Amino acid sequence: MSCNSLMLNFQKWRFMMKRWSFVIFLILVAASLQAQTWRQVATATYPYFADVFLVDTLRGWAVGSGGAIYATNDGGITWVPQASGTTADLKKVFFLNANVGFVGGYSRTLVKTADGGMTWQPTTVVEIPETGASIRGIQFTNALTGFLLSSESGKNGRVLKTVDGGNTWTTVHYVANEEFNAFSFNGSNGVVVGSSAAVLYYTTDGGQTWTKAPTPSLGGFTYTRSDIRAVHLFTPLVGYAVGWGSSAAGLQPSILLKTTNGGASWVYMTQDSADRTYDNLYAVVFKDTLTGVAAGGGTRGSVVLTTTDGGVHWHRANVPSGVALYGVHYSKSLFLIVGSSGTIFRWLNLSGTPNLVTKIPGSTLYALRFVSAKVAYAAGYGGVILKTTNGGETWSGKYLYANGLSPNIQDIYFVDERNGYAACSYRMVAKTTDGGESWQMVLPDTVSATTASYGVYFTDNQNGTVVGQLKSGTDIIYHTTNGGQTWTIRTGVVNKALRAVAFGNALKGAAVGDGLKIVYTSNGGSTWSASSVSGVPGSLASSNLRDIAYLDSSTAVAVGNKIVLRSNDGGASWTFVDSAAEQLNRVSFRRIGANLVGCAVGNKSLLSTTNGASWTPYLLDTSIVNQSLYSCAVDYSGYPWIAGSNSSIYTSAPVTSVRDGHATFPQEIYLASNYPNPFNPATKIRYALPTAGRVVLNVYDLLGRHVCNLVNGFNSQGVHEVVFDGRGLPSGVYIYELRFGNAVARNKMLLLK
Structure with missing residues (x-):
């Protein structure tokens, strides 16, 4: 055999080996749909x-x-x-x-x-x-x-x-x-406080012997508990102790006690009615004989009290926070206050409003909304509000603070980048007109812990609806036509708590709630009627629904405890679509050109859809997304964003960050997961280049056969996006491959018809 023949056979063999190696690679990696390339963009x-x-x-x-x-x-x-x-x-x-x-x-x-x-x-x-x-x-x-x-x-x-x-x-x-909570020493004198006003001890000999102090009277108020949680013996004789307070179990003022004899006896300090607080106090410190600070709170907002007359009068400071504060200390004119959610306040001279040092307070994020391609908001426990102005690459946080309160935020809705509303625990609804910088209460709060606003939706700046619970087992619907200045109230339509509300247009809307209950309106929220639900398996007949989203003016999807429902008539009637492995907490849709992109998030899962009728599980990378999930959104490019506890936000969108006015480019090629995935008929593929150069982007089937070429030419440095249209192709897994110089990256996508 000639050298030429040998060379030709060798080249054919090498080509076939390369071809079969590539096919084997495709078969191995396509055995199951690969998880999306997820990254975390925010955390506490x-x-x-x-x-x-x-x-x-x-x-x-x-x-x-x-x-x-x-x-x-x-x-x-x-x-x-x-x-x-x-x-x-x-x-x-x-x-x-x-x-x-x-x-x-x-x-x-x-x-x-x-x-x-x-x-x-x-x-x-x-x-x-x-x-x-x-x-x-x-x-x-x-x-x-x-x-x-x-x-x-x-x-x-x-x-x-x-x-x-x-x-x-x-x-x-x-x-x-007996349970001990705190102690304080000054010289040879010391005091111990504990789980009730009856647990008060003092020593005058450096702790060698202890005597129980008499139980003080508590100002004539009725207390179900009287825990004393903190104490500061400022001098050997003068000290202060603070503790229990509650508005949920009747109005029980925050306990403030004072001793002037080293803890041998204590006197209850009655707060002035105008400044009276009803929250637990967890910390107290005195700077001098007259000036002191106590901190606590947590049910409807943080509580910080100050006195400048040795505890005769206590005044509540404006502290924009919704969490419990557990520690306070000072040096000269500087006070630091810390608490849950990683909250740190810095306060000079006890004047003005304490400065929140924490960039992103920790929170369970119950709501996540994209308002534009660049601006999005997330909100949740403790009144935390997170905001991005660069498409989600960086986030900053603060607390909703309206009329001195920062309750838990159950839902948010923004009409545009600046005008938005928040539905909160204790019924409160707050409004912002400056992009979340400040908030005004438009629906007042209540002290009832069983009253809550769970869902909010506005069709424009003036017309909006809030749904929730008046009391256990009783629905309530609030409707405004003047931006929250006044509200009409409807209750008792289905006698179950309503958890979410949405509108398909200015007239058609629906709200979902516990016990598979749904109500709908066809006149913009002026009147509401119970919807019908059919086809639900018996095991899911009493499932609690948690969220609703409209695909268009007539089509809507509702999700809840292991269930997905769909309506084709604006919300008047609903049919069972699918079951889920667990409770689904949120659902979101966005139309991207001719494509509809949707996702629903559960405690540990994420589902995707292109029509709301069939749903496919995402394979989340548990090394990155490793917690319960409570909210989701689809951005203006069609990528999913999900949020959970500890202010954690994740996305499969590629990096497009901008820092200090300069684009941030990758150090190597980056091939993002396509979105949506699964898709029908089209999907977007994004990739990023570290430098300018020639790029080839091809699509193959599972046998390694070339399907189409998407890119073949010179590309600039940075992020690029192309659309792959699967019309005319059968359902199945396809591989898209990016080549840039000597670098190669591959991902899988699923066409599902």
């Missing part, structure tokens, strides 16, 4: 904080969940994490000086530093016999002498003392059937 800035401590106006520490210790060297403006060496939740922090500090937490955990937090050494205080006890108080009077307070829930309150810098501890006070 900080963890839950339980306490804060300042050694001067620059240096301080905040501690909290999961062993978190954060330090500041600029007075609380910026914070950096420090390695604590433990994952236990931490509750208290105390520094003897700028170098020596102690942090205590759950499971008897005590962490110590001798170098200002550069290194921490965790230990277990074995002298506390209760393994489930948490360390709730730490205070040192000098380098050798210090105290710990520990307790379990409802029992085993204990005070321990060290005389060797914390190497060993001895119990100096123990009560088996």
Whole structure:
């Protein structure tokens, strides 16, 4: 055989091997539809904080969940994490000086530093016999002498003392059937407070002996509980304690107590009626004999009280936050306040409004809406509002604050980038006209915990509908025609809580609720009637519905507990479409040209659709998306966005960020997942190039046969997008391949007809 013949056969063999290798690769990777390329674009800035401590106006520490210790060297403006060496939740922090500090937490955990937090050494205080006890108080009077307070829930309150810098501890006070919450020492005098106003102890000999103080009267108010949660003995004789308050179990004012004899007796401080609060207080500190701060709250907003006359009068400060605040400390004129959701406030001279340091507070995000290609909002627990102005690449957060309240946000709707509404717990509805910078209450709140506004939708700036629950098992519908200035009310249409509302046009709308109940309107919300539902399996006959979205003026989809329904007549009648593996919390649709893109999100899943009639599960990358999901949206390019707890937002949209006015380009080629996927008939494919150059983008079937060429030519640096039209092709999995220089990237897509 000639050399030419041998060479020809070798080339044929090499070509066939390459062809079959590619086919084998396609078969292997197409065995199941590959997960979308997901990325996280937002999360909470900080963890839950339980306490804060300042050694001067620059240096301080905040501690909290999961062993978190954060330090500041600029007075609380910026914070950096420090390695604590433990994952236990931490509750208290105390520094003897700028170098020596102690942090205590759950499971008897005590962490110590001798170098200002550069290194921490965790230990277990074995002298506390209760393994489930948490360390709730730490205070040192000098380098050798210090105290710990520990307790379990409802029992085993204990005070321990060290005389060797914390190497060993001895119990100096123990009560088996009482829970201790906090303590404070000043000189040889000390006080302990606990799970009720009857749990008050004091010592005058450095903790060697303890005496129980008489139970104080509580101002003539009726209390179902009287937990005392924090105490500060400012001088050896003068101290303040704070605790329980509630508006849910009757109006029970926040408890404020004062002692002038070292804790031997306590006097209830009655708040002025105009400034009276009804929330738990978790922290108290006094700067001098007259000036003090107490912090707490959490049901309808944070609560911060100040006094400048030694507790005779307390005034509520304007603090734009909806979470419980657990720690407060000061150095000279600087106060720092911390709490859940990673909230940090910085307050100078107790004047004006405290400044929220936290860029993104943590929240369970119940609602997510794209208002334009660039602007989107997310909102949820604690009144947190997140906003993006660059298409979702970066987000910033704050708290909805209206009329002194920041309740949980159940739903949001924006008519445009600046005008929007929020439906909240305790019935409140708030309105913004400046893109969320400020909010005004347009539907007043109530103290009833069973009254809530769950869904909101406006067809224009003036006409809107809010749905919710008047009380357990009773629906309520509010309708406005003047932008929320006045409302008409309808209740008792289906006698179930209504959870969401949407409109297909200015006239046709529907609301969904518990027990498979749906109501509809054909006159813009002036009147409502019960809808009919058919074809639902018996096992799902009482499913709770959670959300609704319109595909057009007549077609709508509702989702809920393991169920998907569809209406073709504007919401008057509904038929069963599909079941789901779990509860679906939100559904969203957007029309992109001739294509309709939809998604629905559940606790651990995401479904996609192109028509609302058939749904396909996404294969989420659990290494990235690893939590329960509560809201979803489709952006103006057709990509899905999903949100969960801890202010986490994810998307499969490619990176298109802009920073400091300059485009951010990838370091290597990036081939995004097509969207929608599955699709019918068309889908979008995005890719990004690190530099300009020649690009080839081809589509193949599973046998490696070339289907079509989408790109073949020179492309500029940056992000590009093409449309693949599958009309004329059979249903199935297709491979799209991007070649750029020596780099190759492939993804799969599913055409489903």
